[in-house]
Amino acid sequence: MDTDTDIRMSDTNSAPHGVTCRICRGEATDENPLFHPCKCKGSIKYIHESCLMEWIESKNVNISKPGSSLNCDICHYPIQFRTMYAENMPDSIPLSLLLQKSLLSLFNKARLGFTLCVSLILFVFGVPLTWNFFGKLYTYILDGELPIHGDFFKSMIYGYQNDVPELSTPFHTYLQLQWNSVISSFQIIIIVLIHIALYFQYDMIIREAVFDKMILHKVGSAFTREELLKMQLKERFPMMDDETLEHVVRLMHLREERIEQGNAAAAAAVAEEPNEEEEMNNEVQEDQSDASDDVELDPDYEESDHDLIHDHLDEQVESDASDEDLIEGQELDHDQDEVQDLLLDHDVPFHEYVGNRRAQNQFNNLLDQHINAMNEVRQEPVVPEPQPLPQANEVVVEHNENVPEQLNENVPEQLNEDVPEQPQDFRQPQAQRPPPIILDAGIGAAADDQPIAGPLVVNLKFKLLSVLVYFVIAVVSVCLYLSISYFFPTLIGYGLIKVYMWIFKVIFSALTYLFHLSKLDIVYSFALQYVPYFAVVTEWVNNNFIAVIIRHCHGYTQNTMRNKFIIRAAPCLATYLTAISIICSSSGWISRGFSRENPMKNRSRRFAFQVLFVMKCTLKVFTLFFIELLGFPMFAGLMLDFSLFCPLLGSSNQFIILFELCSEFPPLAFAIYWGIGTIYMYWFAKYIGMIRQHIIRPGVLFFIRSPDDPNIKILHDSLIHPMNIQLSRLCLSIFIYAVFIIVGFGFHTRVLFPMINFKILIPDTALSLSSHSLYSYLVVFYVAKNFIESRQGVKFYIRKYWERVFEVSSSKLRLSSFIVSKDIPTERGHIIYRNWYYKFFLSKNAKWSNPDLFSDPKTSDQAQALFKEQSTVHAYFIPDGILMRVPSSDIISRNYVQTLFVPVTKSDKLLKPLDVERIKERNKRNAGEFGYLDEQSTEFDGYIVVYTPPNFRMRYTLLIALVWLFASILFIASALVCQFSFNTLLGATALPLSILIFGQESITFEKLKQFVFTGFRSLNIYLVCFGGMILSIFVEAYYKYDLQTRRLREHIVPVVEEENQNEEVIEVEQELNQNMVDFRALANDIVQNFFFKFFLLVGYAALITLIRLLNLFVIVGQLCSFLIGYLDFKKLNLLVVGISAMLPKFSDYSTVDSKLAGISVYSIIASSGMFSIFFIISIFPVLIYINRSTEDILKELYKNIKKAMKFTFETSIPVILMWVLFSIFEYSTNSHQYASFKVAMRFLLFDRLLIGNGITWTIPQHLFYLSSVSYLCLVGGWHLVSLLMKLFGVAVQEVKDEVYARGRALENFSDNE
């Protein structure tokens, strides 16, 4: 202690006089010296220890434990602390204590590790295998027999697989189990994802405001206004008896009516007022719905906690989530008092919606006033209070102060998190607390009861036993889930299918009867005979559809097609579809006869309706979203495969190619399709966005959704629009997409190129396409895409191109006014010529012959007459077309569009009146039941009048065709340019280089030459991509140069005007300097570029992987071959075989003999699989650096590489040197046995071990193995010892901290640290 104070004293002395503590502004005293524990400087450098401790305490951070650290708020440097130890601490810790403590901690860590391992194995392999087991078990129970007769165990493992080995070794069993668990995990993940998606959908739907309105529309509100009032009053004043209640309600009612009358008068005067009120009400509604949802969701929070910790329960939980929520919410209702009911019920938000809402508001106001009045002047109550109330009054007055506080603080807290430590406080005042004023507060009151009925405190512990218990729970839930979702539906499905088959049979026989009855068979045979191709078509239909259906039906009934997925799924599917259709129809059936005016009062019926309705809505929205987000892109990908990949990469005879490429794992093809389709759609959207923003007039593409459209409320729309209309809309857009893709790409690839034999655009199919090359295509393509997309210049020039295209094509088609909003007078009609000769050959002369061609338009008849009168004029301008109202913005509401596209006069008067009735009729038809709930923003509605020429539709179609044509030209031309430029570059640089390096006759040169030459003859994706990247760099540079010169010009002009030559010169000089700076900036940009860093990291990862593999190769390989080959250690053999079996390419090694196994270690290490594993291991830790600056990354990487190199120099290099050394030794002693030195080296390392005991071991051979292994052991031992020393140090420190530490003290920050 003395030493401590000494140090402190010296510190205090070091603090200069006059400085103050940064917290209390006090100066240093002897008892309370000032410290400077962090990097802060200046007036905030110093601090009192006590002040700092206070501040830390107020932040709820515990710093007293040794090892914990805290950063300064300002300089973010760890505040310096020093651990103080007890005075009686011995200099060396007694060994017994050390042993005791470290063994204890070791034991704890080992236990934790063991538990982790066990739980990992149980949950990663155990649960999927359980899933697999129960799935198979249920299947066999349903089948009534085992697939492999009499062998339950084997049936469980192999199931209905085709290639069941006759004699199953444990090894085979292990492989099969591994495969089973992979498949099952896949299934589990998909099912969990589906459940999560469904749950979120459900959650979003019940949060959606319009959903409540839909329910209200269907069944009306649950309570009338009076009931509501009464309930609220009862809640507020619990001691009021019924009679008084009635009385108060009546009074309020009266008062309300009076106000309402006043309001009605006011409303008549000010038209806005109801709107405002409505808005306010909406707000209130939203608040309430949110709040009520929160309350309702609480049970789920609890469950989600469960899920976090053992997520294998979640199938069970989530499968029922949609029901459970409602049920639990509803159960709460039943249990607890009316108000909760009122709040938790779905209807709450819209009780007041129609007639009640104003009353509701006023009621709330009234209550407020009432309380205020009572507080302020109790003598003259505004509402005459009946006798029993004084009690309540007192309560109100007493607690009036708390009310706002509780409203503001407690309620949100309670709603957001169930505060476990507070329930006592809340339950106790519950009895006498005044009921809250507004509805929101009512929720607070409801929430007060939450801790009682509320969530369990989930207190899961991570112990071995509890892990086992969780596993058992998971197993049980898997069993239950599968039985609910698979076993019983299939069982029911068997019966259902029988029924359906029977119905189908009846209908079918009836149809055949009708067929014969109506003599259609005669017509059929007649058609067969005389209509050409009829027979072919019917045969094709027969073979491809009817026969397949019949075969499957037969297979199902005869139980012969067991392995077919579709047969297995049929009963289950039948049950599910039946259930879904029952759910969808029954909600309608329950609510039949009820409406807003005729509300449903029966509570259980209401509840049933709500459950069914929410399920129906969830299913509907889920289906729509599923189609839109998954099905749509996949379909687009499929179409792309058909029209682009298959003809280009495969052969034009096939339809699609990706499934063939992904034959190893067919579901992957779907993922690839999805990815491709998404990229395509993204590009399409980007293109649309570009032309919409920069080129065409706003409003042309009003039918394509714009991302900033306020009318897009996807969930809202999918809820209220009828399913069939939405489906037809989706189908339409899918169809349009498909047509765009098939015609846009397919025309070229499938028709044009083969027809004109344009070989260069069809890649060389001789390059056999494998799945690997597909992946590399995808990767290269993606990298190139990102690279090119990020160039500003490329974007700019592409935009210029399209601007020009649209300008030219729309002016040719006379659509300038409509498309680009450029009203050109000469487009407003056509020119009529004297005869075709003038029209086609002398059109210019003819135009010149009429001096006022455009200023003096004629009608067609006039022109004909004038031609006869005047022989010198050969052309007249005939105006035609109409003016039309078109949308002036892309984000107009749907209903507004219906009133547009009508012809108008010059002064914007309608030529004929709008057919409002028809529009309304159509709207009604499209809107469906809930159409009136759709609120579209009309903020951007507006139209402009543009000129449209005759044959508008044809011209518009032609414009699209022209756009397509120019797009094709752009694509093909840029592909060709990229390819040729890169190929030329390659030829110009690589060929001479290869001659220089390898010589003219070398194989490398020949190969390269061939490659370059084929590059000129056929398309190659790599060449196009690389060429594109290089070209884009040039384009970018040109763009920057262009921009600069333009800026320069624009800059100089004013300078010249001012006649200040000097400045101009300076400016130019500056510009030149600027150029230099720009180049530097460009270089810097490149270095700091994402891709540069990425490649840097990839390169690093490759290097470090190579180093690590070298080490592994040398160390493990040497050790293994020593143990297996030299010592003939059989047990290790099995391990090697086991490892090699996990890598796909080495499964053959399972049969090798022991000697070979030693060698196979080398091959395993040198295999590509091992490389990729190590590569992934090395790249992931460094990927986090990608956001740092390049210098930092280099520093970090250099450190890592240095470490790795050091290790290599310690281990691998000496062993390799030994190998070389002993090879020389061996070769020199037994040179007659080896053909060359290389053979000797090879023999020493590999072949020596393969050859059995036939050849005697020579001394160098012995020496090599013994010395290398002993050296490795030595190095390993040394490392082990140093590690142990380090561990010992750590352990000593830990024990010191644990046993002798007596708090911590501040320490001054020293700069040299």
Next chain:
Amino acid sequence: MSKTAQKRLFKEYQQLIRDSPPGIVAGPANENDLFLWDCLIQGPPDTPYEHGVFNAQLRFPRDYPLSPPTLTFTPAILHPNIYPNGEVCISILHSPGDDPNMYELAEERWSPVQSVEKILLSVMSMLSEPNVESGANIDACILWRDNRPEFERQVKRSIVASLGL
């Protein structure tokens, strides 16, 4: 606790008396209560608030300086970052744990290192550069963003009114 606060407030008051920044006058409202200060803030030049002198109240918590004080303009002034009731909403007046959305950096918020002087300086800079992204008075935000002349007119009018002219 409150002793520390008192000591510190007294020190800060002394400091402010010794050299107060231009345009700011602040001190305890009365001798007995150090926890309630009255401040006079001059509107910064070249802003709509120029020539105005605004009265504000600083209310210190008992655990000052661990928790930030609150600053309220009396009467309230029209500004995007001042609530209609006059309370000022700037990051320096928020304690570090307050903002769950992490709109504000930890460095910008209250820490015991800050002082009354810094708060008042921040308020002056807030007057000249409103932060519409985290507005307190939505109407003022909209007005400031969309109709600057009208905003300035209203501010000027209220200044004239407050000066009793």
